Amino acid sequence: GDSVTQMEGPVTLSEEAFLTINCTYTATGYPSLFWYVQYPGEGLQLLLKATKADDKGSNKGFEATYRKETTSFHLEKGSVQVSDSAVYFCALIVYGGATNKLIFGTGTLLAVQP
Amino acid sequence: KAGVTQTPRYLIKTRGQQVTLSCSPISGHRSVSWYQQTPGQGLQFLFEYFSETQRNKGNFPGRFSGRQFSNSRSEMNVSTLELGDSALYLCASSLGSSGRANEQFFGPGTRLTVL
Numbered sequence: 001g002d003s004v005t006q007m008e009g010p011v012t013l014s015e016e017a018f019l020t021i022n023c024t025y026t027a028t029g030y031p032s033l034f035w036y037v038q039y040p041g042e043g044l045q046l047l048l049k050a051t052k053a054d055d056k057g058s059n060k061g062f063e064a065t066y067r068k069e070t071t072s073f074h075l076e077k078g079s080v081q082v083s084d085s086a087v088y089f090c091a092l093i094v095y096g097g098a099t100n101k102l103i104f105g106t107g108t109l110l111a112v113q114p
Numbered sequence: 115k116a117g118v119t120q121t122p123r124y125l126i127k128t129r130g131q132q133v134t135l136s137c138s139p140i141s142g143h144r145s146v147s148w149y150q151q152t153p154g155q156g157l158q159f160l161f162e163y164f165s166e167t168q169r170n171k172g173n174f175p176g177r178f179s180g181r182q183f184s185n186s187r188s189e190m191n192v193s194t195l196e197l198g199d200s201a202l203y204l205c206a207s208s209l210g211s212s213g214r215a216n217e218q219f220f221g222p223g224t225r226l227t228v229l
Contacts (some may be wrong), residue, residue: 036220043118043204043220089157093216100145100208100216101170104157 002027006090006105013112019077021108023064023090026071031092033057033066033073034102038087047075047088080112116140118207118221126227132193135224139186139207145169146188147218148180151202160203163188164210192226200228 007022025031032051036044048057053068062077073090090105119138127133139146148160159172163182180190186207192199202225206218 043222044206045220046217049217100147100162100164100206100210100218101159101172102147102149102157102206102218103159106156 002031002092002094002103004090004092004103004105006088006108009087009107009109011108011110013080013110015082015112015114016079017112019075019080019084019110021075021088021090021110023073023075023105024071025073025090025092027092027094029094031094033064034091034093035062035064035073035075036089036091036104038089038107040086044089080110082112082114085110085112118205118219120203120205120221120224122224123222124225124227126229127195128229129195129197131195132191133195133226134189134191135203135205135226137188137190137205137207137221139188139205140219143207143209143219144186145208145210145216146182146186147206147208148188148190149204149206150174151204151223152200157204160190195228197228199226201226 003026005024034049035047037047048059050057050066056065064075087107089107091102121136145164147162151157162170166182177193182188202223204223205221208218
């Protein structure tokens with residue numbers, strides 16, 4: 001079945017460090033890929049998305065490129081801030097029917113220290 | 115534009131009771147999906163409603179049910195609560211048309227604690 005695997009956390013970084021959170025997927029069709037972020041005590045916010053191979057999603061300094069050949073969608077940011085501390089979820093939707101079912105990875109906790 | 119609202123934000127129930135959670139989607143959105151978030155199982159899809167019809171269902175027992183009203187507001191119900199039902203229940207709304215641009219917007223969630 002369709003699934004998402006992302007790196008285990010927590011990831012602890014110093015402010016201004018480079019961030020990579022790995023995400024790989026398995027899908028029977030052609031998925032759209034997403035990164036969501038969850039701040040403490042809140043719901044999920046869409047961070048970025050990519051809907052086809054080689055698309056690059058970007059937002060707030062975060063980027064991720066849809067790599068069909070490696071079935072990956074790794075999240076990167078060049079210089080993290082304390083305010084980026086949150087849980088990050090990689091997710092996919094496989095379109096082809098009338099459904100909006102998001103399949104999530106397990107989440108990666110990012111802690112940025114000043 | 116107002117976001118997705120969920121009520122109540124917090125609930126405490128005891129085993130065997132039932133509970134109803136409510137979700138009001140963004141105006142104009144016709145699809146509402148529900149997810150359960152727990153530390154052990156992560157985020158799991160419960161069901162999706164579109165135009166008052168259940169369009170997709172996850173792998174949860176029949177104690178979990180939902181419905182959608184003509185104004186797109188949705189409720190989910192859990193009967194005969196178990197300790198393992200303690201979770202954050204998230205609602206997401208979207209326009210609902212199938213297609214790649216169909217972004218889902220999440221509410222803040224309802225934190226359910228079963229004692």
